[in-house]
Amino acid sequence: MSRFRKDAKKSVPELNMGSMSDIIFMFLFFFMVITTMRESTLFVKTNVPPATAVQKLDKKSLVANINIGSPNTPELRKKLGQEPRIQLNDQFAEVSDIVEFVETEKQSRDEAERNMMTWSLKVDRDVRMGIVTDVKQELRKASAFKVNYSTSKQAKR
DSSP states (O other): OOOOOSSSSSOOOOOOTTTTHHHHHHHHHHHHOOOOOOOOOOOBBBOOEESSSSSOOOOOGGGEEEEEOOOHHHHHHHHSSOOOOEETTTEOOOGGGHHHHHHHHTSSSOOTTTOEEEEEEHHHHHHOHHHHHHHHHHHHHTTTOOEEEEEEEEOOO
């Protein structure tokens, strides 16, 4: 009788892991490039009032925020007082600085997007309307006519 010889265990070729690190670093660099990390630090207290008719903005990249409220830390309150302050990006500003802020924000955008920018006022509910009116007047001087107010959605009862 003839004997059939069975092969020893068939081995599966190993995966080449040499290019795995290249792929991982390529994904890492890709996500680092497309992610926007910058958010301005909020130095003012903004407890926005609720609203019933809330509409979400489509392109948040075309929104520039103007925060108005009292300083939110005890150190800032001790230094600046309790009265409401205007925050543009990461610094406190006066009403007269708004025109320059609008121009700088417009210059940082593409020319096609400059007229589509929205100026979002995030105002604390305890702030009097006088400072808000002054900000809106300065926005008009700078030809920034597309203004909205940030609110929180009112809870259903």
